[in-house]
Amino acid sequence: MASAAPAVSSEPTKKEIRLVIAASSAGTVFEWYDFFIYGTLAALIGQAFFPADNETLQLLLVWAGFAVGFGFRPLGAILFGYLGDKLGRKYTFLVTVTLMGIATAGVGLIPSAATIGIAAPIIVIFLRILQGLALGGEYGGAAIYVAEHAPPEKRGFYTSFIQASVVGGFVLSIAVVLACRFLIPDDQFAAWGWRLPFLLSIVLLVISLWMRFKLSESPVFKAMKEAGETAANPFTESFSYPGNKKRIFVALFGVTGVLTTIWYTAFFSGLSFLRGPMRVEPLTVELILFTAGLISMVFYVIVGRWSDRVGRKKPIMVGALAALVLLFPIFWGMGSLANPGLARAAAENPVVVSGPECTTDPFAELFGNEQTECGRILETLTSSGVRYTLEPADRLSLSVGGEAVPIAEEWLADGSARRDGVQAALGQRGFDFTRQSPPAINIIGLLALLLVSAMLSALTYGSVAALLAEMFPPKIRYSSMSIPYHIGAGYLGGFLPLIAGIIVARTGDIYAGLWYTWAIVAFGVVVAWWGLPSGPPRDFEDNG
Structure with a gap:
């Protein structure tokens, strides 16, 4: 069933379109900066608000806080999608960017857990919830606002700047952290300087509001309002409109599930993988990710423009199928280049752990339980980036390259002693646990x-x-596209670092978390092939 859009009374001028793209993209960059700065500074966030003797648990708690923000994105999509379809696109995303800026700055003002105890992580989680609500309304508003100003033959090109702006937020978060690192000594940055990138959000908020106040309402929404054709209840109509349930399903699994898991694997898993198990110097990692992100922004614009000629389905299918083939080789290659000594030692001297109850529970301490003795050894190996093989046995033992490693009593009682002892023993057998500064050729790779x-x-x-x-x-449109997008991005993508981290912690394989991404993308390929329209782009009234 087709539903023709009301006639737009006047086409925006080229100058107006440039302002629309610039203001919407800048606002999107700033808002995603606010959201991503948390992930970029994950290690320091953990030390300040989620202190734990167990390094794996500390990182998982940080990623759990990261996931909480994403978990509330669908609720924000429902709330702000309703307002966007009822009150207008412009004023709705003015509210979302304000909420995001205030919540982000708030994180920079919270005293550490050492000062106020459990209240610190609780306040952090509350502010992450506010960020998630705000982001749930931002993307749909900015994307629709630009799409409804764009001529049909350039819609992919114009809206691609919004997609590039998401990467721009990530790039800006790294750029600000790099600037702070260059200007502030390391010890002071770890103590208090990490708060400055959060407080910068207030400045970005002022700039974003200034730019967005200069915009007028979307011409499509103005035409609908003048014709009295706005939805009575956008949320319920999103599920009752003929054919919309299928479209929402396809948008959730065939579009968002694919794009969001690939995106977070490429950027956040890459960041966490290099800084964590590969032990690359943080500054080196940030410079590599900054450069990769900055260059890659061009890719999104090229793909958006290409889709105006070949349709939207073809690029998505090509990218998803290629990801299924290349995902593991990319990370295997990164592991070999980032820490060649660790990769070589693991191949030449395989680590074998034997013993009873050889399972690891990364959340055991959180719930007052105790890890088994074998589980403690496994957790230490995992947090050190060491792959291992399990063999059943009646007593606990650790061997490297067939040679037994004595397990000291203090290893089982104290996490720091265990980490230092295990790494020292493996270091004597070729494993390199020092911070890595790869040579230039490896960095290029x-x-x-x-x-x-x-x-x-x-x-x-x-x-x-x-x-x-x-x-x-x-x-x-605001509600219908925001709901599946933010359910997919919020749960399938936002929980990716946490889920992948749990998989790695339980398996001891630093690459095992990639199976989560692979499975989501594989299912999405089937849904996209079945549900996305082929051929040149078409307006809704032509698709309907």
């Missing part, structure tokens, strides 16, 4: 692999704003 990951992300993400705008009827 890491950058190339990250750019391949970014290209996969661009193929599956660059045309999505235009695609989702075209999939849904104008009067319920």
